[in-house]
Amino acid sequence: MKKRLYLELENCIGCRSCLAACTQCGGHEERNRNYVYDVNPLVNRQTMPLMCLHCENPACARSCPAQAIQIHETGAVLSALVEKCIGCQNCTIACPYGIPKFDHEQNLMYKCDLCIDRTKDGIPPMCASVCPSNTLQWLTDEEIENKKKQFNLDNGKWVTSMPYLEGETNVKVNLPGILQGITKLF
Amino acid sequence: MQAKAAVNQKPGNTLNNAFASHFAKSMFLSVTALAILSFIGTRMFTHVDLNLYGYMVGTIVFIGGFFYRFIAWGERPPTKLILKKGLKLLFRKSTPKTSVEHLATYNFIWNRGIYRWTQHVLIGWGCILSCFVTFPLVFGWMYFTMDDNGHYNIIAMGMKVMTVPADGIIANLSYNALNITAVMVIAGVCMALYRRLKNMQARAEQKFLYDFLPLYMLLLVSITGLALTFMNIFLHGAGQPAMSLIHQWSVIITLIYLPFGKLAHIPFRPMSVLARNYREHYAEQGMKECKVCGDQFVSVEQSKDVVDVLGVNAIEFKAKEGHHLAEMCLPCRRKYRIAQFSGFPTHEVKVKEANQNAKG
Numbered sequence: 116m117k118k119r120l121y122l123e124l125e126n127c128i129g130c131r132s133c134l135a136a137c138t139q140c141g142g143h144e145e146r147n148r149n150y151v152y153d154v155n156p157l158v159n160r161q162t163m164p165l166m167c168l169h170c171e172n173p174a175c176a177r178s179c180p181a182q183a184i185q186i187h188e189t190g191a192v193l194s195a196l197v198e199k200c201i202g203c204q205n206c207t208i209a210c211p212y213g214i215p216k217f218d219h220e221q222n223l224m225y226k227c228d229l230c231i232d233r234t235k236d237g238i239p240p241m242c243a244s245v246c247p248s249n250t251l252q253w254l255t256d257e258e259i260e261n262k263k264k265q266f267n268l269d270n271g272k273w274v275t276s277m278p279y280l281e282g283e284t285n286v287k288v289n290l291p292g293i294l295q296g297i298t299k300l301f
Numbered sequence: 302m303q304a305k306a307a308v309n310q311k312p313g314n315t316l317n318n319a320f321a322s323h324f325a326k327s328m329f330l331s332v333t334a335l336a337i338l339s340f341i342g343t344r345m346f347t348h349v350d351l352n353l354y355g356y357m358v359g360t361i362v363f364i365g366g367f368f369y370r371f372i373a374w375g376e377r378p379p380t381k382l383i384l385k386k387g388l389k390l391l392f393r394k395s396t397p398k399t400s401v402e403h404l405a406t407y408n409f410i411w412n413r414g415i416y417r418w419t420q421h422v423l424i425g426w427g428c429i430l431s432c433f434v435t436f437p438l439v440f441g442w443m444y445f446t447m448d449d450n451g452h453y454n455i456i457a458m459g460m461k462v463m464t465v466p467a468d469g470i471i472a473n474l475s476y477n478a479l480n481i482t483a484v485m486v487i488a489g490v491c492m493a494l495y496r497r498l499k500n501m502q503a504r505a506e507q508k509f510l511y512d513f514l515p516l517y518m519l520l521l522v523s524i525t526g527l528a529l530t531f532m533n534i535f536l537h538g539a540g541q542p543a544m545s546l547i548h549q550w551s552v553i554i555t556l557i558y559l560p561f562g563k564l565a566h567i568p569f570r571p572m573s574v575l576a577r578n579y580r581e582h583y584a585e586q587g588m589k590e591c592k593v594c595g596d597q598f599v600s601v602e603q604s605k606d607v608v609d610v611l612g613v614n615a616i617e618f619k620a621k622e623g624h625h626l627a628e629m630c631l632p633c634r635r636k637y638r639i640a641q642f643s644g645f646p647t648h649e650v651k652v653k654e655a656n657q658n659a660k661g
Contacts, residue, residue, distance in 0.1 A: 124642055134659035142502020147659045152639045156652045163639050177614040178607050180379040181572065198566040201573035203580065205379055208599055208607040211618045211626045213634030222409035232505025279641045281618050290642065
């Protein structure tokens with residue numbers, strides 16, 4: 116059963132467990148590849164996570180002169196192949212969400228690979244396994260459909276794609292109901 | 302694609318018009334160059350080592366695969382751009398230093414780990430040195446003659462370079478060069494195989510065809526090569542003819558595989574010097590300022606190039622404010638996305654992003 120990462124942004128409590136968990140994924144070499152942002156840092160405590168959304172037409176891979184960014188059969192856009200990445204940093208400029216990180220010492224780009232060692236076997240990625248507030252979830256398409264039924268719908272504001280994102284993504288993002296004044300039913 | 306290219310060609314370029322495709326032209330020029338070099342090197346084909354003709358044919362098949370793979374790759378918009386601009390900047394002052402660091406001493410791999418660096422130096426330099434010995438012998442660019450008993454003349458490109466005693470150090474190094482490199486490659490490959498068995502990330506991502514096959518091929522080449530030496534010294538040449546065919550077969554298969562698998566990064570890697578020059582040169586020319594915070598984050602040229610390349614791929618990231626998303630620095634681009642989700646302009650709040658680096 117194919118599962119995907121699903122984000123309910125308004126659940127985020129800013130604990131940064133996902134960052135810490137990311138560092139522990141095999142091959143991440145104790146460096147996290149995701150982000151947590153304060154929405155309005157001088158006013159309130161609302162935070163939101165931001166990670167690679169694994170675009171269906173990834174700009175990073177399209178702009179890579181070395182074909183170092185491969186797309187896994189599960190749809191995950193992988194981190195640069197270490198032997199191919201030539202360190203031009205085109206991907207960091209191309210990504211519409213500013214996700215890829217660059218290590219100048221190693222001359223190597225690294226980005227979220229959706230913990231491919233886990234997700235290729237159906238195990239949730241590190242961030243989703245540790246998230247205490249169900250901001251990051253690992254769900255089948257059917258479960259995501261069921262989620263949809265729990266919300267006040269028909270206002271086009273349920274799940275983000277256009278215009279909140281730049282294109283179709285493999286990771287599904289739920290729009291923040293609280294901030295938009297939409298009540299959750301559970 | 303080739304038909305279209307022919308239509309687009311400017312009239313008057315007779316050399317290009319003589320060929321049906323880039324591929325045909327590159328093949329013709331390289332095979333001609335090889336033939337001319339061999340003609341000179343072998344003193345008009347009088348010193349061709351026909352024992353090695355299989356390698357000669359294998360090399361030409363390899364060149365075919367190489368051009369097929371790399372011409373297709375060079376046609377990709379971002380690749381073409383870096384190649385074109387990078388080659389123009391080839392003669393920067395920093396090029397020798399960058400080349401040595403990227404292609405000879407592998408400093409960046411040292412920073413990825415000493416184990417991986419050791420393994421890479423052993424395999425990399427083992428292969429490079431082997432090629433320096435093998436190909437000159439195959440094409441007759443280097444051969445040995447003997448005038449006085451007990452003294453070899455080393456002939457390079459048809460010219461006598463030096464005369465060495467047959468039991469001297471240089472002669473012995475020449476006889477054993479491929480044995481030494483074989484031991485280097487075997488040690489390196491064993492380190493690589495051990496890492497692939499133990500490292501969890503490697504275990505998750507590796508594929509037989511992409512990651513293991515080149516290692517097994519290098520191992521096969523080195524072991525059959527050493528076996529030849531073993532048979533000569535200890536078995537008085539028994540089994541040598543059969544083993545030399547097996548060795549030849551393994552080398553030719555490795556050469557044919559090279560442009561299509563992991564080993565393709567060997568001919569491809571010099572691109573990283575071009576990329577470094579490209580970044581350094583255009584950074585000196587002028588830096589792009591982030592549309593939101595004004596930080597200089599990339600060269601104007603690269604920013605423009607990436608936007609163009611995305612355009613070629615029919616990807617347009619226009620922000621509502623009218624600029625392209627690639628014109629924002631990375632933290633601002635991330636905050637801008639948060640702003641699209643929440644409806645609050647996070648990127649306009651003049652606060653540095655909170656620490657985003659968890660210490661594992």
